[in-house]
Amino acid sequence: MRKMSAADIRYLLTVKSLHDEKKPIRNIHISRLLSVKTPTAFSKMRVFLQNGWVLQLSDNRFVLTPDGLQIAEQYQHYYQTVERKVISWIPDEPYRRNVIYAILAELPADALKRLSE
Numbered sequence: 001m002r003k004m005s006a007a008d009i010r011y012l013l014t015v016k017s018l019h020d021e022k023k024p025i026r027n028i029h030i031s032r033l034l035s036v037k038t039p040t041a042f043s044k045m046r047v048f049l050q051n052g053w054v055l056q057l058s059d060n061r062f063v064l065t066p067d068g069l070q071i072a073e074q075y076q077h078y079y080q081t082v083e084r085k086v087i088s089w090i091p092d093e094p095y096r097r098n099v100i101y102a103i104l105a106e107l108p109a110d111a112l113k114r115l116s117e
Helices: 006-020 027-034 038-051 066-086 093-106 108-113
Strands: 052-058 062-064
Touching: 006 027, 006 062, 006 066, 006 093, 027 038, 038 052, 038 062, 038 093, 062 066, 066 093, 066 108
Parallel strands: none
Antiparallel strands: 052 062
């Protein structure tokens, strides 16, 4: 698995949440959820498309591929594991979320794997 940035993780987990809620995955929805401009969301989805994590349908919706879903599920598990450890010392959600994304982006692959043990 390639190294992911905090932004990659943030976007991927947002895409997964839309997927889990059976909501359409469109650039506009992603941009609203993440408070970014639509072209920014479009740019990140293009990267995900190139990585094979999503497919773009003819109506411009995106769907997670099996690989994309597997990676998103792994990072969701890593996120939840780190969140349980930091929740007591960073109680405010928006700050905690950004700290967790940064931690996950900086951890080497072997450390991430140990989170799942």
